[in-house]
Amino acid sequence: MSQPKVIRVAGPLVVAAGCWGARMYDMVRVGHLGLVGEIIELREDLAYIQVYEDTTGVGPGEPVVLTGQPLSVELGPGLLGSIYDGIQRPLDLIRAQGGDFVPRGIEVPALDRQKKWTFQPQVSQGDMVQEGDILGLVQETPLIAHRILVPEGVAGQVVTIKEGDFSLDEPVAKIATSQGELALKLYQVWPVRRNRRVKSRLMPDEPLITGQRVLDTLFPLAKGGTACVPGPFGSGKTVVQHQLAKWSDSQIIVFVACGERGNEVADLLLSFPELTDPYSGRPLMERTVIIANTSNMPVAAREASIYTGMTIAEYFRDMGYSVALMADSTSRWAEALREISGRMEEMPGEEGYPAYLASRVAEFYERAGKVICLGSDNREGALSVIGAVSPPGGDLSDPVVQATLKVVKVFWALDDRLANRRHFPAINWLLSYSLYVDNMKHYWEKEVAEEFAGLRQEAIKLLAEEAELLEIARLVGLESLSPRERMVLETARSIREDFLHQNAFHPVDTFSSLRQQYLMLRTIIHFHHLGLAALDKEVDLELIINLPVREAIAKMKYWQDEAELLAVYVQVETEFKKLSQKEGGSSWPEESQVITGKINDEGEADVS
Amino acid sequence: MYREYLTVSNIVGPLVIVEKIRDVAYGELVEIESGDGQLRRGTVLDVSTERAIVQVFEGTVGLDIRQSRVRFLGRTQQLGVSPEMLGRIFDGSGRPKDGGPPVIPEKKLDIQGNPINPEARDYPSEFIQTGVSAIDGMNPLVRGQKLPLFSGSGLPHARLAAQIARQATVLGKEEKFAVVFAAMGITFEEAHFFINDFRRTGALERAVLFLNLANEPPIERIATPRLALTCAEYLAFDLEMHVLVIMVDMTFYAEALREISAARKEIPGRRGYPGYLYTDLATIYERAGRLKGKKGSITLIPILTMPEDDKTHPIADLTGYITEGQIMLSRELHRQGIYPPIDVLPSLSRLKDKGIGEGKTRKDHADVLNQLFAAYARGKEARELALILGEAALSDLDRLYLSFSDDFEKRFVRQGEHQTRSIEETLELGWELLRGLPRQELKRIRPEFLDEFYPQEKTPS
Ligand SMILES: Nc1ncnc2c1ncn2[C@@H]1O[C@H](COP(=O)(O)OP(=O)(O)OP(=O)(O)O)[C@@H](O)[C@H]1O
Numbered sequence A: 001m002s003q004p005k006v007i008r009v010a011g012p013l014v015v016a017a018g019c020w021g022a023r024m025y026d027m028v029r030v031g032h033l034g035l036v037g038e039i040i041e042l043r044e045d046l047a048y049i050q051v052y053e054d055t056t057g058v059g060p061g062e063p064v065v066l067t068g069q070p071l072s073v074e075l076g077p078g079l080l081g082s083i084y085d086g087i088q089r090p091l092d093l094i095r096a097q098g099g100d101f102v103p104r105g106i107e108v109p110a111l112d113r114q115k116k117w118t119f120q121p122q123v124s125q126g127d128m129v130q131e132g133d134i135l136g137l138v139q140e141t142p143l144i145a146h147r148i149l150v151p152e153g154v155a156g157q158v159v160t161i162k163e164g165d166f167s168l169d170e171p172v173a174k175i176a177t178s179q180g181e182l183a184l185k186l187y188q189v190w191p192v193r194r195n196r197r198v199k200s201r202l203m204p205d206e207p208l209i210t211g212q213r214v215l216d217t218l219f220p221l222a223k224g225g226t227a228c229v230p231g232p233f234g235s236g237k238t239v240v241q242h243q244l245a246k247w248s249d250s251q252i253i254v255f256v257a258c259g260e261r262g263n264e265v266a267d268l269l270l271s272f273p274e275l276t277d278p279y280s281g282r283p284l285m286e287r288t289v290i291i292a293n294t295s296n297m298p299v300a301a302r303e304a305s306i307y308t309g310m311t312i313a314e315y316f317r318d319m320g321y322s323v324a325l326m327a328d329s330t331s332r333w334a335e336a337l338r339e340i341s342g343r344m345e346e347m348p349g350e351e352g353y354p355a356y357l358a359s360r361v362a363e364f365y366e367r368a369g370k371v372i373c374l375g376s377d378n379r380e381g382a383l384s385v386i387g388a389v390s391p392p393g394g395d396l397s398d399p400v401v402q403a404t405l406k407v408v409k410v411f412w413a414l415d416d417r418l419a420n421r422r423h424f425p426a427i428n429w430l431l432s433y434s435l436y437v438d439n440m441k442h443y444w445e446k447e448v449a450e451e452f453a454g455l456r457q458e459a460i461k462l463l464a465e466e467a468e469l470l471e472i473a474r475l476v477g478l479e480s481l482s483p484r485e486r487m488v489l490e491t492a493r494s495i496r497e498d499f500l501h502q503n504a505f506h507p508v509d510t511f512s513s514l515r516q517q518y519l520m521l522r523t524i525i526h527f528h529h530l531g532l533a534a535l536d537k538e539v540d541l542e543l544i545i546n547l548p549v550r551e552a553i554a555k556m557k558y559w560q561d562e563a564e565l566l567a568v569y570v571q572v573e574t575e576f577k578k579l580s581q582k583e584g585g586s587s588w589p590e591e592s593q594v595i596t597g598k599i600n601d602e603g604e605a606d607v608s
Numbered sequence B: 001m002y003r004e005y006l007t008v009s010n011i012v013g014p015l016v017i018v019e020k021i022r023d024v025a026y027g028e029l030v031e032i033e034s035g036d037g038q039l040r041r042g043t044v045l046d047v048s049t050e051r052a053i054v055q056v057f058e059g060t061v062g063l064d065i066r067q068s069r070v071r072f073l074g075r076t077q078q079l080g081v082s083p084e085m086l087g088r089i090f091d092g093s094g095r096p097k098d099g100g101p102p103v104i105p106e107k108k109l110d111i112q113g114n115p116i117n118p119e120a121r122d123y124p125s126e127f128i129q130t131g132v133s134a135i136d137g138m139n140p141l142v143r144g145q146k147l148p149l150f151s152g153s154g155l156p157h158a159r160l161a162a163q164i165a166r167q168a169t170v171l172g173k174e175e176k177f178a179v180v181f182a183a184m185g186i187t188f189e190e191a192h193f194f195i196n197d198f199r200r201t202g203a204l205e206r207a208v209l210f211l212n213l214a215n216e217p218p219i220e221r222i223a224t225p226r227l228a229l230t231c232a233e234y235l236a237f238d239l240e241m242h243v244l245v246i247m248v249d250m251t252f253y254a255e256a257l258r259e260i261s262a263a264r265k266e267i268p269g270r271r272g273y274p275g276y277l278y279t280d281l282a283t284i285y286e287r288a289g290r291l292k293g294k295k296g297s298i299t300l301i302p303i304l305t306m307p308e309d310d311k312t313h314p315i316a317d318l319t320g321y322i323t324e325g326q327i328m329l330s331r332e333l334h335r336q337g338i339y340p341p342i343d344v345l346p347s348l349s350r351l352k353d354k355g356i357g358e359g360k361t362r363k364d365h366a367d368v369l370n371q372l373f374a375a376y377a378r379g380k381e382a383r384e385l386a387l388i389l390g391e392a393a394l395s396d397l398d399r400l401y402l403s404f405s406d407d408f409e410k411r412f413v414r415q416g417e418h419q420t421r422s423i424e425e426t427l428e429l430g431w432e433l434l435r436g437l438p439r440q441e442l443k444r445i446r447p448e449f450l451d452e453f454y455p456q457e458k459t460p461s
């Protein structure tokens, strides 16, 4: 049999002949430089290979080596705090070997082979174990205990298990399986394009708390849920994703910088070691894995990068952690698919994207979920996936946006008109939705406040009303509106500016606890109710909107102190009381009557 | 040693197809000698065992199938670099164009370059004072940033770019700096404007120019920005200089790319541009930046003219998706005679946050900037409303905002082409305008800054 040889090179696509026996999605090494590639199509002895490195200088006749292995990642201690390229090569090692610019054909191990990890067994000799069981622990960072799992498909009796310090290649346990004895190490290898199995899936019912008011209160994402963030350039996709990576209450973050800017990755790398997790006080890097294939890095590796990230995220989910994966931007991944597909001269679908775009997108998001992990202890894990989409011209009819909207449950629509006015996060409150709201209600009632869902509903109603009223005002002028309607406009403005607007770069405002969100919204809505009541008593609108407490309301976002926040609520009451006395009003309604006015529950997320 | 072939089978647009080749590599540099002995250059775009597709920089006009000799040079396109390049003018392929001697290279660099390892990047955070308020105050530029000018035909982007090149300084620093200028498809007059301006201000000695003008081969434009950036990388990371790269006009660059794509009969993306335009532009723009432990930097200002002033046009759109913001020029402001006609609202500098504030510009900068944005946006809304309903329909407050936005355009945005405003002056001007609004309206400014800067003598508006 002849040695496989290159017969054609067209950018990232290489065709090799003589590849009898090669399998789809197997890895290959291309040319004298040994560039990493993956087989994406087979026609008789011809293998179509997408190459993860620049192919300049490669020509027909050069050798191709079939590795017989699918593109895989190494899963084990050492992942946390790492930054990898699209095919799991650590960028720091690449730099150490190759300098400031990424050279080609470099080979570096994904996980450090020298480092010794302290392994604490959780099972004993003689125990029966099955796939997914926790063999033992490695305290990988002060924050995260890396649970060493029995690999999929392995079951049997523990013959030996050792405690102590081990490097990755040393066996730590032996299992007697039906196929004989098997030595287990601290790491496993997994093909990126295959999902990791779970025992069963659950309905997501707990919010992923992000500390971003517009997200947590209006359009919540569930742990194990899926969200997409589409928007034109500069509308705030990356900032939203960075905020989630920084402040969301996930135990593990996998951030896939897919075809975006190098400086944004540098920003993560420089800021994460310095920022601390608001829940544990530890540096964020201790719970984070970054996959970076920037826009100038080879396009095919961009296609692989989101699978690399996803597989790592699944692995931590399997340990029973709550994991969040951010992909910025899935459009670049889709474009990589399109580019390769175009070079293979496949039949194009919409906008030149391959016909299988939608199914690839769906498969990707389906890897999210809240699950019962493999293993006898039935532990729960969750993997939330948040994908940015960058449609041309911000046009939401783009095939990638459309394919994504079919599968995700949360839609955070970024709007450049808001961004241009510097209303951040520029999430359009009329277009966006979350299909998890009903699942969250129980949690909110228990953990936040009985009335929270109602307050939220009222805020949404006011914002929708505002849009209608502004339309009317635009046609016939503001003065045609009744004082009640003007009051609605004032409150809606307050919701937008004092509540929804949130500056990611302000030291305090960048993160808002659910409690703070609740206290803020409650105060704004309370002001609204008292304002309406005052209008009923013929109090002048100008007097209401000029009450000094409004300045305090605007500042609530900068306060975290509970007493301070509560005081504003009291101040609202006092000022309205004074106002009514001045106006000679007599019986002022009691507080309880005002705020418990239950809001009907209809019309979730259908305000579009 | 190179191989020569007489086996051209097809010539399609800017492409030449050569048959029965051996040992040809993707991306290889090619020399084509036509029957009359004229030499052209090209690169291999696609190669198989039977044939190679070659894009010809100088175009294929006058080439024939029988007599053309094709030589594969066994290497990629390179640029010989040396400190002597400063003060020189080259053509779009890197050959001297100023009548001077050839540059004796210190080393030869592949013009494609390799991607910067994100690990090696240092985050840009040094404020560059351009002396232009609409940039410094509202959308500040930092060293190592890529910040394009989105313009339209007939707008004064060239004047603004030259002004930035003239005035840009980093406060409190005396450092080696240089300008690299790449022209793609612009007219002789426009190019001349830059050269003259550089010459007059003495900047020419510290500049390297690569010129491919409107009447020169379009396909050559694909190499021009890469030559410029290769030179910039050498100056920045070998010679430790702070390099400002100006590239004009990216629109013509993208059109050259489209021409090749069309000749290859590729499935086009939006408006006929190839689907890989994003990736291709990224391999240019992402070469800007800073490296850890290196003194120099590359700051990149690409200029593009948006067809029909449409920022959703693929060239502007994809550029915006790659660069770290954009400075948007407005035809409306230009018509009103406002120079520089920068529309600050759709403009954006994404790297500003780490470049401004205490110790960099001034502690109140971020707040003032946010407040000016908010107030100007509100004023423009009021202006729209007034257009529909008449000014009488506005509330008192809206009227204040309206006059604020007028002042903002006429006093803050507008300034002289040769006027440098220090950042202090710019911020002071901002406060002057803000003082025309009631204090409680200034929600984006921290109270302590209001206490410090808001009072002072009220200026009549
Ligand atoms: N929550 C926020 N608070 C303050 N500023 C913000 C916020 N969100 C976005 N911005 C501003 O908007 C700019 C652009 O945001 P971002 O980089 O996230 O856009 P993007 O949608 O990712 O754009 P692209 O598609 O080009 O990558 C930021 O640099 C920042 O100045």
Ligand SMILES: [Mg+2]
Pocket (backbone or CB within 6 Å): A237, A238, A239, A260, A328
């Ligand atoms: Mg982004």
